[in-house]
Amino acid sequence: MTTKKRLFLLDAYALIFRGYYAFIKNPRINSKGMDTSAILGFTNSLLDVIKKEKPDYLAVCFDRGGSVDRVEMFPEYKANRQETPEAIRIAVPYIEQILEAMNIPAIVKEGFEADDIIGTLAKKAEKEGLETYMVTPDKDYAQLVSDSIFMYRPPRMGNGYEKWGVEEVQKKFEVERPEQVIDFLGMMGDSVDNIPGLPGVGEKTAKKFLAAYGSMEGLFENIHELKGKMKEKVEANQELGLLSKKLATIMLDVPVELEQDKLIFEQPDIEKTKAIFAELEFRRLTDNFLKTFSQESPASTSDTKPQQAQSTSGQFDLFATPGAGNAATESINGFKTVTNTSHFYQLVNTPVSRKLLLDKLMLQSSVCFDTETTGLKSLEVELIGIAFSWEEGKGYYVSFPEDQEETQQILETFRPFFEAENIEKIGHNIKYDIKVLSNYNMPVKGKLFDTMIAHYLINPDMRHNMDILSETYLNYQPVSITELIGKKGKNQLSMRTVDLDKQTEYAVEDADITLQLKNHFEKELATGKLTELFENVEIPLVSVLTNMEIEGINLNTDFLNNFSKELSSDISSLEQKIYEQADEEFNIASPKQLGPILFEKLKLVDKPKKTKTGQYSTAEDVLSSLKEHQIVSDILEYRQCKKLLSTYVDALPNELNPKTQRVHTVYAQAVAATGRLSSNNPNLQNIPIRTKRGQEVRKAFIPRDKDYTLLAADYSQIELRIIAALSEEETMIKAFQDGEDIHASTAAKVFNVALDEVTREQRSNAKTVNFGIIYGVSAFGLSNQTNLSRSEAKELINAYYETYPKLKNFIAQQVDFAREHGYVETILGRKRYLKDINSRNAIVRGAAERNAVNAPIQGSAADVIKLAMINIQKRFEKEQFKSKMLLQVHDELVFDAHNDELETIKPIIKEEMENAFKLSVPLDVEIGLGTNWLEAH
DNA sequence: TGATGTTT
DNA sequence: AAACATCA
Incomplete structure (x- = not known):
């Protein structure tokens, strides 16, 4: 049985990052709008370690200023690190305060990374006869593991703490000695730290090499045994390999002393700690903290503290918790579970x-x-x-x-x-x-x-x-x-x-x-104040959606099968044409292969745009500007056909319900953050309409049988009408009241011409701005979407604001409201929280500001159509119509209308939609009929 | 997982 | 902007 005293060293940043990302989907925001995820995550880990392991010695190590030596070796080291998220930056001072209050030393050495500090201390502790536990999720530490140095990895989803000793490292990395982890990392590289590694060598190959040759150097001595491409690559990159190995090596000579007596873990200052937790609003954590510490008698110091954790069994049992006889009865991360809760x-x-x-x-x-x-x-x-x-x-x-x-x-x-x-x-x-x-x-x-x-x-x-x-x-x-x-x-x-x-x-x-x-x-x-919205809108909508989903819609599969054949033949002839022009065969659908052909082989353009991962971008808007090349326009057409075929034409018939032979989409009522519905399995809210070819797909959606007609009812410009009403912008309201074409009307006013003299281009630009307002405008985005330059776009926006001053005012009001309250809301009080609205990062804040404008508009439009759906359903049920509501596409409703009821339901639908909610702007609904969805538009 | 593309 | 789907 070991009686060695135990030292726990925590890698602060690694744990903070991990804590932050663990909550990324569900960030903890306190009442001051502060994101406390990172602090909570770290502090949880810290308390966990203390509670479970009762360390004799404990310290937390911080990085400061990065590794001077490594950057000297390789300037790109950690160069592609993204900027530290704000929540983490603000977390550090709090964590330092918490550590101080808990009497836990923080160790910082300018110019060295935490792993170097921890490595150096661990080795020194080993000499002093201590057992060291390196608390970190970072697998790089595995290289330091020995008989008295362990890794202690915090739990990932559902698992417990993992302790890695020599045996675990041997297994995980398939190596004989932990030091070989350095060679492993050097070969494989690390995209997070930007360690290059050997090109073409990933986890699998690195393990194979290590098993065969034992080390990076061993590999280089035996290059002759390799074959083909791999041989060439390894041969050419030996220097890079050795550099990578150096970068991956944790330094053990950091000028830092192991001052044992300063690292002894003592009682925290309970009041001080409580105060910080209170400020952060960590209620549950405070309970946990008090439970761990306040019962302990103040007299108990580290000298007299019993070795509870290890005494339960001869073997070191990681999951054994003091007080609990059986590890299974206590959940590893402090949650209650079915096994420890009475039921x-x-x-x-x-x-x-x-x-x-x-x-x-x-x-x-x-x-x-x-x-x-x-x-x-x-x-x-x-x-x-x-x-x-x-x-x-x-x-x-x-x-x-x-x-x-x-x-x-x-x-x-x-x-x-x-x-x-x-x-x-x-x-x-x-x-x-x-x-x-x-x-x-x-x-x-x-x-x-x-x-x-x-x-x-x-x-x-x-x-x-x-x-x-x-x-x-x-x-x-x-x-x-x-x-x-x-x-x-x-x-x-x-x-x-x-x-x-x-x-x-x-x-x-x-x-x-x-x-x-x-x-x-x-x-x-x-x-x-959400009860009304919940009871009067969302809950009644549940039944409406249930009915729509059960109803499904009829699909003309014969038509789609024919269309599929047509598209397939188009695709193969385009394929041949493209291969000829490229003078080789390749996978056109793979941007990875297409990029080099277009920009290296054919050199279509001098400085090709790249994506963030360094590939050539072959996105639509990039290729569209190169349409004068036959091959590019062929590729675009190829892509369009391929998309139609795989996403719609071939996919939809597979979605038929075997019993009903109809397509039953599923509406998600709790997904879109703005309040909209979303549709899946299949998504019927993104059926093509823009292009001629795409429109064909809509022809496949048909009425139930010959006694029915498809009826589509569309709100016209609902979002612009809502913004006009909410901003009380009279000019725009008047245009709607007079039934003007809103985009032309906007163009006339912005460009200062008569309504009937507006050119096509002017209308189109005005339309883009109108559209941009809905999503939150930026001159940058606008110039991207039009043929206007950045400054012209800016001018246009200014002219727009002059035309509609109240609208500009409204946008500012929304942002102010969000800043003050942390949320914005729709006409029915649906809220959206914008935690980044006060961020110091301009990009992040800009996105939140656009959301502050967009969410109430898009969300209010969603509110209106939801109300309409509920009311229509009520009327339909009351009158026991045979006609049924089938689909919702954000501002459109589609019905199977029984021919005998057509003239009855048309006015009902129109009336219910237009009067779903009273605004200072009239709502306008257009109704179309047809033997398929395209015709009904 | 990232790139691409479809809708509103 | 924000959904969903497909492909490599």
Whole structure:
């Protein structure tokens, strides 16, 4: 048993970066609008280490000024590092304060990197007979590992801390000695640090070389054994290889002393630390901190501290936690889990117990339920089970057999519950569950509450997975689905293969969590004044979307098949033409191959534009300017055909539902941060329309049968009308009231000509500016999109603002509002938080400012059409029309209109859309009919 | 994963 | 600007 004292050295920046990126999708923002993710991430790691390991010695090492020596060797070292994110820059001073309050020494040496400092200290500690743990996620440290030096890597998603000793390093890197990690990194290179490595050598090859030759030098001595391209490359780059190796080597001669007595870990200053945490609003962390430290008697110093962590077993057990007998009972990252939280989850699979469950259900006023199914496509899956919960920590799971008739019978038991108007149904993405039940003709009635949508309104920019919500709001980590049925992909098991106890635990836990989240979000919706939007718009919309998705749309597959043949033949003839002109065959669809041909072989242009990864850009706007070359225009046409074929013509027929033979898209109601819907599987919101060839695809969308006609209803210029109304810009409002062509009208005023003298180009430029206003203008963007120079674009914008002064005012107001409140909102109070609005980085701030203008406009337009959809659906249901709403494309609704009802529903649709929300500008809706979607426009 | 392209 | 999808 080891009795060595243990030193923990933390790599500050590596941990800070890791903490920051761990929260990147769900950043922690405190009430002052400050992004505290990086601080929280780091401090969590720090407390974790202390709590679990009780270090004898502890220090945190910082980089300052980078490595002087390495930059001297190789000026490009770390040159492609992006600028440090703001949240990290502001984090460092706070972290220094926290360390000071906790009496933890920070070690900084100007001109050296943390890994060099840690390496040097670790080696010195080894001589002093200490055991060193290098706390860092950075795998470069593996080269330092020895019998008394270990890597201690913080947990990644769901895993625990990893301790890497010699054995682990041998396994991970497939080397005999840890020092060989240097050769490995030198060969492979590192794009993050911009260590070049050997060209053409990646992880696989580097491991192979090391196994065969042992080191970089060994490889160079045996170049004769290599073959072909690889031989040439290695031969030519020996110097680069040796340099890379040097760069990857952690220095062990940093002028820093190991002052043991200063590194002894002592009691933190609890009050001081608490104060800093309070300022940062780290509530949960404070609890955790107090639990760890305040019970310890003040007399206990490092000299008398018992060696609890190691004494539990002879072997060093990383997961053993003091006080907890069994590692499995405590989650590794401080979350509660199903194993350490008391709960009562019960399986229900007998007729008697089902009846009892129903009786209980019928007594409730509000119940959460969650279905388990055989897959993801709600309209094609079978039911495996349903979990119910109406009390926190408690719930029931009804399982269903494979036999679908039996399933139907069992489900019938619960019909009174699902049809009960007076029982509120709670779910997470409840549209999915309702659709699944619809396969069994089981309608879900009564009030709905969807926790996914609730959270979407509370913070649309965050993610709304139940797992993340549970960890964030309940401090509870649910059983991971991956653990149960494996990773996504074809090897994923079905829930049916999971044994019933596990199913019960997983499914009821989900329902339980959802119920708990609901209780949480209900309050938050109220504080954010979002309850009305939630209850009167988003929730009613759930049913509308459900109906639309179940309805689907008819597709003319014969037409698409013919079109596919046509396109394919066009593609192959274009292919031949291009090969001839390039004088070689290559993959035209690969920008990586196309770039060199165009710009190296054919040298079409002097200084080709490159992408950020250094490839030649072959994007549309780049190639468009080279259209005079036959090969380029052929390539553009080739690309267009290829795109149409793969994304639409060949893909759409595969999306037919086998039962209905129709296409059922899925609308995501909680994805687009502005409040819009999005459509997927397939996406029917980006069906081509601009080009002649693309329009053909629209012809494939047809009415249900000969008794129906497709009806498309479009808002005309809804976003401009909204901006006119919100800004109260009279000139623009008047133009709309008079029914003018808004772009021509704008052109007339901006260029100071009569309305009927506006040229095509003037109108087009005015249109671009109008459009640009909606997205937030910049002179740069505008000159890119038009043939105007940067200064002409600027002039145009100025003239535009003079024409519409109130509009300029409105834009400034939005930005000011966002600066003050941290968010902007739509006409219905839908909020969008803009955490970067006060950023010191002009680019980041500019984007936030454009969002401040764009979000209320786009979002209000989304609000309006959502209201219209709800009202139309109501009317349709009341009149029991055969006609059905099928699609929504942001400002357009598409219907299967029964021919007998055509003249009845046309005015209804128009009226409901135009009057969905009263603005000071009239809304205008154009309706078209046709035997396909293109005609209906 | 990055590049490209489609829509509003 | 912001979705989704495809390809290498």
